Amino acid sequence: AIQLTQSPSSLSASVGDRVTITCRASQGISSAFAWFQQKPGKPPQLLIYDASTLESGVPSRFSGSGTGTDFTLTIDSLQPEDLATYYCQHFDTYLSSFGQGTRVDI
């Protein structure tokens, strides 16, 4: 099974900062890659799918990129409401796996 390793596991940033979260796959994978945001007590919310497609209704300060083994979530101009844990996820041959999460503090 493909393993996803996120880094960093946590970070602290200020409002207005640009934040980058990385997810590395244990082997080369397709673009079937997603990013989720989860706020305390809430279910995960889809931000990005197909590595770089912004989900409808998600602010444009969120963007995704990457190919092969390395994928990135970027938050331009961090906002107070972006305090959350972020998870990467891969979908491969009808199976799915998640990274361990990155907690973003503001």
Added chain:
Amino acid sequence: QITLRESGPTQLKPTQTLTLTCTFSGFSLTTGGVGVVWLRQSPGKAPEWLAHLYWNEDERYSPSLESRLTVTTGTSKNQVVLTLTNVDPVDTATYYCAHSFDYYDNRGYLSSAFDVWGQGTVVTVSS
């Protein structure tokens, strides 16, 4: 508007069978490219994918839990039921169902995105 809601027991004893129902609205499971996914999340951990029921009745399961899991349509057309047999305290988690839609990735393979999630239901397994 798509909504999903999980329901079922909140507490079970080891070896019992967990049956959860996902009741949804805003979509039909007979529409091409649509599916319902079950996931769970233990406190402080990442979500874990459990099972996926597709619009064409195809079923997929996590390899590590496949022998204990079953996903089916419920008695109503807008319900999906997850069954997990022989539960253990390690199965304690918040269980979610989610709507999925299909798309083709950069290799031309069919993939799914989990775009709308239910609020989740907490299940505790303890003797």
